[in-house]
Amino acid sequence: MGIVNIDDDLHDQxxxxxxxxxxxxxxxxxxxxxxxxxxxxxxxxxxxxxxERELSSAGVSAQSLALGEA
Structure with a gap:
């Protein structure tokens, strides 16, 4: 593992x-x-x-929410 130097503003973000x-x-x-x-x-x-592809490859099956559902 190494150290990555980034700008202070990016670090803040x-x-x-x-x-x-x-x-x-x-x-x-x-x-x-x-x-x-x-x-x-x-x-x-x-x-x-x-x-979606990353979640699927990790075995996560997330269902989409249809508009108007609570």
């Missing part, structure tokens, strides 16, 4: 995002890096499609 998503700062940065890599290597897929 990672810190803020990590509190919203209940991840550590390192886990948030790793998540953004992985999603960024997946987006770059799969440019024809949307973010939602990428996340």
């Amino acid at each position: 990672v810190r803020k995002a990590s509190t919203v998503s209940f991840r550590s700062i390192n886990a948030q940065a790793a998540y953004w890096i992985k999603v960024g890599m997946l987006c770059e290597t799969n440019p024809t897929l949307s973010f939602t499609e990428i996340i």
Whole structure:
């Protein structure tokens, strides 16, 4: 494992995002890096499609909510 130097403003954004998503700062940065890599290597897929594929490959079966359902 190594150290990645990032700009202070980006670090602040990672810190803020990590509190919203209940991840550590390192886990948030790793998540953004992985999603960024997946987006770059799969440019024809949307973010939602990428996340759905990742969830599916991890064995998570999330059901879609239909509009108007509570």
